[in-house]
Amino acid sequence: MSLPATEYLEARKSLWATLSSEKYFKWTLIIPLLLFLAVFMFYPLFYCLYYSAHNYVVVKPAEFVGWGMYRMVLRDPLFWTALGRTFRVLVTCIVAELITGMVVASLLNREFKGQNVVRGLCFLPLLIAPLGMSMFWSYMFAPQLGIINIIISRLGLPETDWFSPAWALNTIIFMHIWQWAPFSIFVLLAGMRSLPKDSFEAAKVDGASAWYTFRRLTLPMLMPLVMIIVLLRT
Structure with missing residues (x-):
């Protein structure tokens, strides 16, 4: 046995x-x-x-x-119109999220008081479900009772119907960027904090400007992360 x-x-x-x-x-x-x-x-x-x-x-x-x-779909003009608008939303959102992520991540990469609180606040939009985000901004952009139009009217500017055909697509793009820009911010921030400091210290000793350092050191080193963000957001 x-x-x-x-x-x-x-x-x-x-x-x-x-x-x-x-x-x-x-x-x-x-x-x-x-x-x-x-x-x-x-x-x-x-x-x-x-x-x-x-x-x-x-x-x-x-x-x-x-x-x-x-x-039948390829012969329908509405299909090509929808495809063009989808492409516009996709490109605009990705470019804006990358630019916002790079700028904000560069600011958050510095040491300052309350940095953990600021980082937590930047991360909040990602924690909101898309449905909740849509309801939140629908109230904010409401034609008459929305906070944004109230502020605009207090400034003496004409109120805008943000969900009209002329503005609806731009409003959707803004809402999309607001929710997903934190993803780019924290991916790029994690990448910046992991970069080798020796190269940046050498560039500082040589008198390199901040723009030159970003263009020649930071951006090339972060390109793999940029490609990952583009892939995941596409």
Whole structure:
């Protein structure tokens, strides 16, 4: 009776040793993530692609139409209008978030009183759910009772309907930047605090200006993080 138990324990130890080896250990860590992506991302993606090639009605069987749906969408002017506006929002938000993140991260990278409080306040927008953020700014931008229009009217300026066709897209861009700029701020701040100080001290001794130091040292060293931000925000 002891022989099978011994063989079982030896086989189990051998399996664990194999999984713990350098060759297979990385796959042991990656496989759960791949399974998660397969269930919650890849399957819905292929499901959508399948039904995009079918004319689906709830009470009838799905009818295969091939590329018909895509041809219909590509010929619709509204599709290209929506695509152009989406591209405008994407580019504007990413550029503005990177610029804001770089400027604010440079300011927060200095030592000053209350720096932890300021960093915490900068991080707050990321903690607000998108629905809560939308409700918050809808009250702020309300045409008559919104705080922003009240301030504008007190300054003697004409009130603006921020959700009108002329301003709605810019309002959405502002709300998006307000919520997601802290992500760029803290990624770049973490990168700045990890940069080697020797290079910056040498540049300071050589009399390099702040702009030259940023352009020649800080920005090139932070480019990998900038690319990660662009990838994640796209």
